Amino acid sequence: MLDHVSIFSQSGAVLWSRSLCKLRGNPVDALVKTVLLEERTGRKEFNYDAYQMRWTLENKLNLVLVVVYQKVLQLLYVDELLERLKNEVVAQFQDEILTRTPIAFDENFDRILRDVESNYMKSKRSINNPPALSSKKIGAARADTNSDATSKAIEDSENSAASADELDRLKHELKLVGPSKQAKPMRTGPRPSKFKKESKKSADTKTNAKKPALSYDIKTKISQKDIEKYDRSKALDEVEEQAMLDAKRRENIGDDTMSDNEDEASESEQSSSDAGSSWSFGQTRLGDFLQKVSGNKVLAREDLAPVLDQFRQTLMSKNVASEVAEELCESVMTTMIGKHLESFTRIQTVVQKALETALLRILTPKKSTDVLREVLAAREAGRCYSIVFVGVNGVGKSTTLSKVCYYLKSRGVKVMIAACDTFRSGAVEQLNQHCKVLDVPLFERGYAKDPAAVAREAIAHGNENGFDCVLIDTAGRMQNNEPLMRALAKLVSVNNPDLVLFVGEALVGNDGIDQLSLFDRALVDYSDRQDPRRIDGIVITKFDTIDDKVGAAVSMVYKTGQPIMFVGTGQKYTNLTKLNIKTVLRSLLS
Template sequence: MLDHFTIFTNNGLVLWSRTFTPALSNAAPSANPVNALIKQAFLEQRSADEKFDKDGYTLRWAFANDLDLTFVVVYQRILQLSYIDELLDTVKALFTDLFAPFVRKLIQSSKSSIATGTSRIVTLSESARLEFAAALADWDAIFTKTLRSLEKAAAHNKRKGLGSNVLGDKRGPGAQAQATSIVQAETASGPATPTKAVDGKDGSDIAKNVEALKNRLRAEGGPAGRKGAKAKKAPASNGGSAPGTPGGNVSGTESPGGGKKGKPAKEMRKWDGSRSYSAQDVSALDFSGQKVGTDSAGADDAGGLDTWVDEKSMGKKRSDGVYEIADVLEDDDDDDDDDDDEELDGAQAAKGGFLSRFSTASSSGSSLFSRLTGAKTLTKEDLKPALTAMASHLQSKNVASDVAQRLCDSVERNLVGKNLGSFGSVKAEVRKALEEAITRILTPRSSTDILLEIATKKQRSVAASSLALASTAKEKELASKPEPYSICFVGVNGVGKSTNLAKVCFWLLQNRMRVLIAACDTFRAGAVEQLRVHVRNLGQLRVEGVPLDEQRGRIELYERGYGKDAAGIAKDALAYAKAEGYDVVLIDTAGRMQDNEPLMRALAKLVAVNRPDKIIFVGEALVGNEAVDQITKFDGAMKDFSGISNPRGLDGSLLTKWDTVDDKVGTALTTTSATGLPIYFLGTGQTYTDLRQLRVHHVVNALLRD
């Protein structure tokens, strides 16, 4: 009934596995559902429970955190197997009991290799390795007998109409003893694979071999052997995370007396011409005499355009001449963050942080400290108050409720069973596990260097054009020109797509790119005029080392008015950009709600016809749960309505209005967790330089800060 079962360590070493179907045996690594589980559920934290569906398969897993082991079972999704939980618990209990000394020594050797930067083989004696190999062969028989017993019990209960619990209480403490009795009771049925070397062995032979292995490991005399011998009295605190686990409201001003200070009433404007205006009023509102982009002498000077560029927020040029966007925090703020991190524990205790609230909330009759002092391992009951406080804290930071719960479940799975000795270590482990989970979600899975992608495409296009065949001189000239790199901006209404497109354009101009803006928002009144103003302003901003006249020729607007087909305009703009030698095409699209099917179909058509190199979703940093619905439906609609066999989805996101959220930065975590897509840019203001790069540790610190 099963397709695959595997046991592997935190660093990816497979200790044992068995495949029951040829389909998985012959599958390529990219098609293996276990690899997808590790990437999406463990690394990207996109599974809310211990269940994962992939390509017709369902995967369930269990962690043994004290040994850094993961147990994964794979079976057909269509099957309803009631014994999977019991199988995972029983196999975990048996395997950890039989092979704990070896696994501990393996972990110790691995950690020492990492610490010294060397690659070493596990230091087991030859006889111990042989006995372990024999016991591991016997493990095939133990696993087979356990699986058969559970299948028979499940079939019996199904015929009798009983519940699905086969071994008693789910995840109960007696799973190991019950599983051992099952193995001993099933010796008469024989092993499932007669070709194995364990044929003819009964339960007593297997037990003798395993006991001999355990005695030999205890007698090794090394640190791992001594720890194995004293495991029940003083377990080593070597627990680690499981595989893939880590990686404004504005209120009124109050008066001293407690009431709100009264605001002066706004004078009603009259349009009937009865009100008279002084010459001073008229001159204050008259901007017609000022020429945009000129100084008092009338000469063109982009340096006077201080309302378009904020010098303080500009990025820096690297030694190779590349203009980098500024980080979301300045260097001085980074130093402050480092100081805050060092004093975080004390500050949280003083302010009543969520970890401090955990300590007080968990004391009923006796403190958690006293209950944990003598405990050997953490349990779900010990962590429940902390996880409840953690979920509430994350939601207060604008993290979607389902994402917050998923993070809490991940932290719980990675801490239950760890060997800890004091209350202080509990707080440290809870914070560390949460920080690693958030970092792993936010860390991009692919490169976010758009400048590198632009240069790479240009090189490939030039190489391909040299091989192209053309019959006429015009065709040869056109084929010799490289294809422009295209970026399409999509999103809901009013999030700031056009404004932030202009910020990205300024960044590209600073890097000496020729940019064409395609006005594909043919619906909103004033959309084309807005882009026309941006193009005029950007053409007058002086780039270091580029004459102003040349700068004006490095940016252009391609527009065909209103009411036209957006996909056709984008196609013509790309052809025009190639003919004129533009490096980048920025495609502006009309805002639309994610539930509007006709408009989403039109957007999918634009993407399918033109195949832009990058599709960036523009969303607000102010939204919380709505961010999940927006980005997932945009991504799904472009794939479902594309009408092609290999549809395109979103490539990343740009979050606007980042400067308005303070430390409530949960939307960044929500959008990344929902799709696994990176965040390319952050919009922080109204000038062309108000574009930032996401710094992962800043988001982590902001989410954990009270």
């Protein structure tokens, strides 16, 4: 059921791998680039094409174990398999791991995989097959099935009675049978097996007078002494009750049964011995302090959880989405468990440093954010560079487009603006005013036109007339408006622009994640291209209104992996800057 298993160090040395079938693409490389290198290990799984991957880390030896399997299978034993593989590798190949030497792990892997799969199949069968009935339940079921026959036999006995005396004798006999639960009225449902046997004997007395119905004379009156002897309704004193319980224990358990006091004493001794065996000097305050001072303190989840919980609350207060804050803190915890704490170092200091490193790695762009250089490279190639601006209503797409236009025009780029918002009233007139102030041409075809066709004509016009860049404005739309999202996906799919920028506000938290994710998902779902275009970058507006609540930048970048191209810091055309990552880090962790 597995497709691929890899064991490699965090430095990139592959120690062992096994492909059980041919893979399409390279999902492990995608996992390394998208998750491991970008501090996203707080996730539990990662999807790539038709594959799903799960992994585990061994931080003491800087080891990574990855399992790849088909996404539709949903294997439930993968976590157990990874844990057993990690324990086996660490126990047997520590020297090879430290020296980055490939290991011979085929036999070990086959054995562990067989064990895990067989255990999984056994548990699956036990769930699908109900447990067999016990002998006591079977006896009760048989008694139920025979109850009707018993009632019929009793009824026949009554009907065939020769005289009223015999009928009275039979009724008197039934009153003497067992407890009150068995002395229910006749012909009313199932009877216990004992009652069936007794009633059968009473019926036989009619046909065979020589065989007595009971072992005692039913005509004999029961004495008061016997009544008191068999009366179980009165309460016993403690001595009699304890004696009776002891007798029952010896009868059903054996002579070696211990008394309650002996059991309690034994349990207390066992618990004290267990507590003594699990106690260690390192668990005391003094021992923990000495371990921190000497550098022998090994970080565990219990040490990191309180500190990371404080940082998680801090991140959420700085407008980081709660989902992103939790995944980020879980990622830091995953990478720190098992590592040694340096001498004279506080856990909070180490955690803050690790969190700062993770945030720096997330916010650092993985590709070029120099739009000007890309535009100049396209001009050298003799074509017009196209940029599409997308986003929800009211975030400032048109204003941001005008700022980018000013930024490029002030650096010698010949720019044209295309009015492809044919849905909102006044959108074309708004862009026309910006174009007059910036002294750039506007390409427009009015309202109620196909935005994709207008964008195609604008790009063609730019190529024919020697423009270096075409900035394409689109209608604002909510992320759950399917008709408009389909129109946007069509515009991007038909024209294949060089850059698709998502414009979002710095004021939003969780909602910004939802907007960005659904826009990106819509470009994929509604595209007719085999390799659909997605969002290439992010522009954050109103960044000057949030003080130190800069978490939206982290949330958007973490969720998509795309860089922040520009940041809007005011209403003027000049209020457009690049994101200062160090300033963001100081604001987040202060």
